[in-house]
Amino acid sequence: xxxxxxxxxxxxxxxxxxxYHLSLGDADVTFLVRPGRKAAFEAPQRLYCYDxxxxxxxxxxxxxxxxxxxxxxxxxxxxxxxxxxxxxxEAGTDMLRALGDAIRPSxxxxxxxxxxxxxxxxxxxxxxxxxxxxxxxxxGMLSHQAGAGLPVHPPTDPAKVAQxxxxxxxxxxxxxxxxxxxxxxxxxRFAALYERSGVSKCARFSKDMSSIFSTIAFPVYVAFELEGxxxxxxxxxxxxxxxxxxxxxxxxxxxxxxxxxxxxLSLVIGPRVNKMVHVKSERDMLPMDSPAFERFHHGxxxxxxxxxxxxxxxxxxxxxxxxxxxxxxxxxxLEAHEQAARTVVG
Numbered sequence: 001x002x003x004x005x006x007x008x009x010x011x012x013x014x015x016x017x018x019x020y021h022l023s024l025g026d027a028d029v030t031f032l033v034r035p036g037r038k039a040a041f042e043a044p045q046r047l048y049c050y051d052x053x054x055x056x057x058x059x060x061x062x063x064x065x066x067x068x069x070x071x072x073x074x075x076x077x078x079x080x081x082x083x084x085x086x087x088x089x090e091a092g093t094d095m096l097r098a099l100g101d102a103i104r105p106s107x108x109x110x111x112x113x114x115x116x117x118x119x120x121x122x123x124x125x126x127x128x129x130x131x132x133x134x135x136x137x138x139x140g141m142l143s144h145q146a147g148a149g150l151p152v153h154p155p156t157d158p159a160k161v162a163q164x165x166x167x168x169x170x171x172x173x174x175x176x177x178x179x180x181x182x183x184x185x186x187x188x189r190f191a192a193l194y195e196r197s198g199v200s201k202c203a204r205f206s207k208d209m210s211s212i213f214s215t216i217a218f219p220v221y222v223a224f225e226l227e228g229x230x231x232x233x234x235x236x237x238x239x240x241x242x243x244x245x246x247x248x249x250x251x252x253x254x255x256x257x258x259x260x261x262x263x264x265l266s267l268v269i270g271p272r273v274n275k276m277v278h279v280k281s282e283r284d285m286l287p288m289d290s291p292a293f294e295r296f297h298h299g300x301x302x303x304x305x306x307x308x309x310x311x312x313x314x315x316x317x318x319x320x321x322x323x324x325x326x327x328x329x330x331x332x333x334l335e336a337h338e339q340a341a342r343t344v345v346g
Contacts, residue, residue, distance in 0.1 A: 003028050004193055005074065007108075009099070010081035011041040011063070013143040013301075014113055016166045018079060018194075020047055020058040021176060025196025029061040032070070032099075038063050048146060048157075048164035050288050055160050067098040075108045077190055079137065080123075084116030085304035093126055100127030109186040111137040111179060115214045115302075116309035117316060132183050136210040137190075140175035140203060142285055143168040148296045153287040169288040171281075176200035182207035208261050212253065215313055216265075218306035219248035219327065220274055221298040222334050229295035232278040236271070241333075246271045247326035252313045256320065307334070 005028040008015045019029045033041055043059035064070060078099070086092045103110070110133055112123050123134055144150065146164040161167060170176055177194055181187040181204050191202035205213070223245035227235040236242045246269070252258075253266040282290040298306065310331060317324035 004076040004189075005030070006193075007032060007070070007075040007078045008081065009079065009095070011037075011045075012081065013145055013166055013168075014081040014139055015079070016045055016058065017047060017139070017141065017143050017168045018081075018177060019061060020045075020056060021197040021200045022194060023058065023060060024199065025193055027193055027196075030070075030073075030075075031061060031063045032067065033063060033065055035065045038065050045166075046164045048161050048167040050156060050167060050169035050285075053155050053157050053160070055163060067095070067102050070102050074106050075103065077111060077186075077193075078103055078108050079111045079113065081113045083302045083305040084114040084119045085302070085308055087112070087114045087119055088116075088122055088308070093122075096123065096126045097128075100129060104128055107133075109133050109135060109183060109190070111135045111190065113138050114305070115217075116305055117215050117312035119214065119309075120211075133186075135180050135182055135187060135190075136207075136214065137177060137179040138213075140173070140178050141168050141170045141200075142288060142290075142293055142297075144293055144296060148293075150292040150296065151289045153289060156287045167288075169285050170200065172284050173203075174199075174201045175203045178203045178205060180205055180207050180210040182210070208259060212258050212262055212265065215252050215309055216249050216269075218310050219245045219252070219330055220278075221294070221306055222248075222310075222330050224291075224294055225299055225303075226333060226337055229291055229299055231291045232275060232282055236275050239271075242271050242275075244326055244330055244333075246274055248310075248324075248330045249274075251317060251322070251324050251327050252310075255313065255317060255322075257316075 003026055006022055007030050008019050009032045011031040011033050015031060023029050031041060041063055043061060045058045047056040047058060049056055082092050110129060112134065124131060144167055146161050146167050152158045179187050179190055179202060187204050191204055194202040223241050224235055226241060227238055250266040253262040310327060314324050314327050
């Protein structure tokens with residue numbers, strides 16, 4: 001492979017670790033960041049790796065602040081790290097439209113990291129690219145800003161964390177990124193490029209599974225929020241809430257757009273399996289504190305993405321004549337929780 005050019009939109013908890021591992025494979029990485037933020041992301045950046053309690057240095061990349069600066073440049077891949085909420089916002093939509101105008105004449109493959117009902121359709125319409133040029137991708141590792149204030153557990157080195165911009169932790173499989181295979185050739189090229197790092201792997205999954213992954217996790221995180229972002233053992237002690245969240249997940253899974261795979265998964269994924277998944281994650285991600293990470297990430301940073309997606313799933317189900325009773329009840333509990341929180345703050 002020659003040295004491929006990759007544009008990454010956003011230099012945060014997704015963009016920096018992906019860019020770092022791509023750079024280890026000799027990719028030519030450019031970041032597009034918000035105007036006025038270039039100085040904050042200039043090289044070198046330090047990343048703390050929970051895997052071996054070490055600091056990694058990331059340099060040798062370019063930074064631009066406006067799509068107009070990309071004129072005349074060609075990229076093999078464009079990785080957009082905006083979440084679903086940011087992608088659908090006015091500013092996000094304007095950026096995607098400008099980015100689409102810039103790359104449409106090329107053959108660049110866009111990899112969107114956003115989750116949520118209807119987000120893929122928004123990308124295609126806004127960017128004006130054919131579906132074959134859009135893939136869904138997301139981190140397989142957990143990654144957060146070093147200033148997130150997560151508890152530190154041995155052997156994590158707090159002095160090294162203080163020097164880092166981002167901290168990340170691979171699962172035992174070492175799969176640091178996942179990309180869908182709606183365009184098999186492009187997915188294979190990206191996976192090969194990513195795995196040239198020699199230290200992080202890239203898993204591939206089908207387009208149908210991408211649609212499912214984009215929407216089904218959010219009800220479970222509502223249960224975590226309502227239980228104060230405690231560990232999985234504590235959250236699942238509230239059996240009524242846990243069953244309600246898992247039933248809401250099944251209602252989303254069985255929406256017609258998820259096809260037979262959604263129906264099949266709905267027969268497998270339930271309270272017991274969901275608990276097993278989270279128990280394993282909490283154990284495998286040590287010394288990263290998973291409950292604290294979930295509070296910071298799903299309870300704060302990308303919370304709007306999940307809430308908005310659930311409401312769109314509710315609307316879609318109702319449009320098709322489905323009662324969506326569990327999802328509706330779960331969202332009512334969340335609304336009451338939010339109102340109580342606003343009353344306390346007020």
